[in-house]
Amino acid sequence: MKAPSTLFLKTHFPSSISLLTNPKGKLNAKLLPHLCFCKSIQTSSYEVAKGSYVPTPTLEQIKENNMMEKPSRTFESVGAFQKLPIVMPSVDILGSALKKARRISATKGIVNIAKREKNKGAKQLDALMKELAVPLRTYVENFPNKTHLHPYERSLIELTLGDGYYEKVLGQVDGLRKRVVSVGKEHASLCAKSLTKREAEERLTEGLKIIEESFGQERKVVDDLLNIAKTLRAMPVINLETPTLCLVGAPNVGKSSLVHVLSTGKPEICNYPFTTRGILMGHIVFNHQKFQVTDTPGLLKRHDDDRNNLEKLTLAVLSYLPTAVLYVHDLSGECGTSPSDQYSIYKEIKERFDGHLWLDVVSKADLLRTSPVIYATEDRDLTQHELEKYRKSGPDGAINVSVTTEEGIHELKHRVNELLNLQMTKIKDASNNQEN
Numbered sequence: 001m002k003a004p005s006t007l008f009l010k011t012h013f014p015s016s017i018s019l020l021t022n023p024k025g026k027l028n029a030k031l032l033p034h035l036c037f038c039k040s041i042q043t044s045s046y047e048v049a050k051g052s053y054v055p056t057p058t059l060e061q062i063k064e065n066n067m068m069e070k071p072s073r074t075f076e077s078v079g080a081f082q083k084l085p086i087v088m089p090s091v092d093i094l095g096s097a098l099k100k101a102r103r104i105s106a107t108k109g110i111v112n113i114a115k116r117e118k119n120k121g122a123k124q125l126d127a128l129m130k131e132l133a134v135p136l137r138t139y140v141e142n143f144p145n146k147t148h149l150h151p152y153e154r155s156l157i158e159l160t161l162g163d164g165y166y167e168k169v170l171g172q173v174d175g176l177r178k179r180v181v182s183v184g185k186e187h188a189s190l191c192a193k194s195l196t197k198r199e200a201e202e203r204l205t206e207g208l209k210i211i212e213e214s215f216g217q218e219r220k221v222v223d224d225l226l227n228i229a230k231t232l233r234a235m236p237v238i239n240l241e242t243p244t245l246c247l248v249g250a251p252n253v254g255k256s257s258l259v260h261v262l263s264t265g266k267p268e269i270c271n272y273p274f275t276t277r278g279i280l281m282g283h284i285v286f287n288h289q290k291f292q293v294t295d296t297p298g299l300l301k302r303h304d305d306d307r308n309n310l311e312k313l314t315l316a317v318l319s320y321l322p323t324a325v326l327y328v329h330d331l332s333g334e335c336g337t338s339p340s341d342q343y344s345i346y347k348e349i350k351e352r353f354d355g356h357l358w359l360d361v362v363s364k365a366d367l368l369r370t371s372p373v374i375y376a377t378e379d380r381d382l383t384q385h386e387l388e389k390y391r392k393s394g395p396d397g398a399i400n401v402s403v404t405t406e407e408g409i410h411e412l413k414h415r416v417n418e419l420l421n422l423q424m425t426k427i428k429d430a431s432n433n434q435e436n
Helices: 033-043 059-068 090-102 113-142 151-161 165-192 197-217 220-233 255-262 309-320 339-352 384-393 409-435
Strands: 046-049 052-055 244-249 280-286 289-295 323-329 358-362
Touching: 090 113, 090 197, 090 220, 113 165, 113 197, 113 220, 151 165, 151 220, 151 309, 165 197, 165 220, 244 255, 244 309, 244 339, 244 409, 255 280, 255 289, 255 323, 255 409, 280 409, 309 323, 323 339, 323 409, 339 384, 358 409
Parallel strands: 244 289, 244 323, 323 358
Antiparallel strands: 046 052, 280 289
16 A cells, blocks of 8 residues: 655745744644644544545445445456466476576676675575565465455355365465565575675575475465466356356256257267266357356255255356256156156255246157156155146146257247346346446
8 A cells, every 4th residue: 555645744834933823822724724734634534545535434424425326236247267367387487487596697896706796696596586476476466355256256166176275275375475585585685694705605506495495395386276277267257247048957857958959058968967067158149149058067856065066056056147047857767867856856946046037948858758757766745746747748838849859949949039038138127226
């Protein structure tokens, strides 16, 4: 933070002290308005904002300002991962630092050989320390504080890297920086105190070796940070003000196949559970309008505490992003999750996220049999009528589709277009309400 401005303290005042006081010995406010203003600065409560003094508002002023201020926008910004600094591999940082340090020469004009050598040695050690420490400081300062991120990106960090790992690595990088600075300053100071040329050379050699070893012993944390940056930068970017279609359902129900049909996204399509190992993004274009579509990992029937990080990624998308839901059901017996379990998951998710726009799809229509598959694990808590109805046709209003035969695909695209246009209207209304 910059030092407070001293503009008002440098005002020129009359030299005669008689002008400063009145007959009672008090300051003459009429003659010295600037001085009185300076005094009020020192006695009033002020805060520094962008280098300028701003008076702290009273409670009444705060209430008045709050009534006049427009509320903040509903949608917080995302995209912090694309702004992460480029992290150099630790071996490159060290190699570059050593080269630059060894090119440092003594200050010109020093005639005495011993003084010239100790000057060069101290400068080289100081340069090596700085060349190692400055990049580390840059990383620590420019990787965002997790608490300042959008909740969705915060969840991605926790679920992708592991809870606490991001902060741990940043802390280790900063700890490495501090150790390098401490060792570098110590040996630069020792070299500067050398009495002979030989002593300066020995202390330079020793200092370079110790600084290099101090960095090398823990340089792995820099490479850990490099991997974090690569992982986070590869995360899909979502525009919060562009309508997004989120495909949800149990594992292997055909979500990825539908993303492939609907969008530019090219997810992996295999016949086994949890094909989707992260959030996959694509785009849909209808009538020259671009929308977003995301495939999410499948959900199983279990409590949130028992869910794996893949399932929690799906819940994070639904919790923190303004999405419309395309819920996919597979009643063919191919996905490995019983219809009753799928129905239980479906009811839970729809109840939890009832504020989302919603469209139901029954996939793999070409594989549906006349007699629904009965699983030994069928949920007996559901009424027989309710379960039979779901096993035959899925939820009310669901579209039957088949990627293989293209059954229902045209209708699906039409309904998705309608859904995303409704989502667009919903986003604009929410934005306008916040601005008005």
